[in-house]
Amino acid sequence: MQEEALTAKQIEVRDRVLDPGGERPIFDPGLAEELRGELETHLAPIAASLEPKDQLFVNKQKLKDAQTCEGLLYSRIHDLFVINSAIARGTLAHRSVQRLIGSDYQLTPLDAVHGLFGDLVEDPGGDSTGEFVQAMGVGARAELCSEVADMVIKFAMDWPRLKRAWNPRVESRIAASFGGGVIRMSGKVDLAIGNERHGAAGVFIADLKTGFERHDNLYDVRFYALLETLRSSVPPFRIAVYYLDSGQCDWLDVTEDLLRSEVRRVLDGIEVFHRVRNQRKDQLVRNPNGLCPYCSLIDDCEPGQASVALRETEA
Ligand code: SF4
Numbered sequence: 001m002q003e004e005a006l007t008a009k010q011i012e013v014r015d016r017v018l019d020p021g022g023e024r025p026i027f028d029p030g031l032a033e034e035l036r037g038e039l040e041t042h043l044a045p046i047a048a049s050l051e052p053k054d055q056l057f058v059n060k061q062k063l064k065d066a067q068t069c070e071g072l073l074y075s076r077i078h079d080l081f082v083i084n085s086a087i088a089r090g091t092l093a094h095r096s097v098q099r100l101i102g103s104d105y106q107l108t109p110l111d112a113v114h115g116l117f118g119d120l121v122e123d124p125g126g127d128s129t130g131e132f133v134q135a136m137g138v139g140a141r142a143e144l145c146s147e148v149a150d151m152v153i154k155f156a157m158d159w160p161r162l163k164r165a166w167n168p169r170v171e172s173r174i175a176a177s178f179g180g181g182v183i184r185m186s187g188k189v190d191l192a193i194g195n196e197r198h199g200a201a202g203v204f205i206a207d208l209k210t211g212f213e214r215h216d217n218l219y220d221v222r223f224y225a226l227l228e229t230l231r232s233s234v235p236p237f238r239i240a241v242y243y244l245d246s247g248q249c250d251w252l253d254v255t256e257d258l259l260r261s262e263v264r265r266v267l268d269g270i271e272v273f274h275r276v277r278n279q280r281k282d283q284l285v286r287n288p289n290g291l292c293p294y295c296s297l298i299d300d301c302e303p304g305q306a307s308v309a310l311r312e313t314e315a
Contacts, residue, residue, distance in 0.1 A: 009247060010160040017240055017249050018193065020166070024200040024237050031256060032233040035226070035263055040178055042267050046274050047179020056274065058185045060220040063269035066276070067216070069287040071304070073276050075296045083132045084294070085144055090210060091129045092116060092144070093151040093244075094190055097208065098170040100152065105161055109152040117145050151210060154244045166193045176230040183270070187224050201237035201254065203228060209243050217241045218250060219265065225254050226262045235259060
């Protein structure tokens, strides 16, 4: 079969980021068990304080919120986060990429996006993003659809076609449980490619983002690297965050040190999560940040309001 002609960007992503056929590290075969043991040991007191019905569900967002602002975390824990176009856009773009790759590129990017919107309008299936799309007016929905299409087309233009032999997974769920199942960590990986090769690391994990580059986005994929290590006993060889607007890719090669420092970050985050979950709103430490405009506590948060006002005068 004739090889597809690649764009310059596709060649760059293939050769510099995916690096098919490149050298892969071999990790200590006992590393995953060791990391799991460390997590189990340090989480034991929290797990012992939880009733089975009080399960602690940990994901990348809660860990990041725990590092950012207790109010933001509280808002997420108590499900006060309101879905908006910016949040829906990312979710819909990932699901469209899933259709694109799932169809083995038989669908064009536009087909994938329009098909998804059409299906959600017809039947949201109890999905909050689907219900948001269904409730939109025709004009607003068309605008959102074209924004999502823009993201998916950029992905298709920047990334080489993911070959079947690479075992591409989109929106792939990974999880780990601790304390007999009362603490659960989970994630949905935007894109995972490859598999372990004869004991050597072989999985590549990427998050696809819109908006400006933020260094803390790398924490999301570090968390995925830890989950993948616990799940499959072999760490991924590389993790990346790809920014669809700028075409910039930030990536890290996975090392033992990276995984050990992620264990510590996760433990710190869970400790904050456990505490904030049982805290009153007036006890929360408020730490203004770039997400204040989207935080449901903004109406009664003076530091958050001051920060938003300052950003608006500086804009
Ligand atoms: S508005 Fe900002 S500072 Fe206030 S709780 Fe929310 S994220 Fe924190």
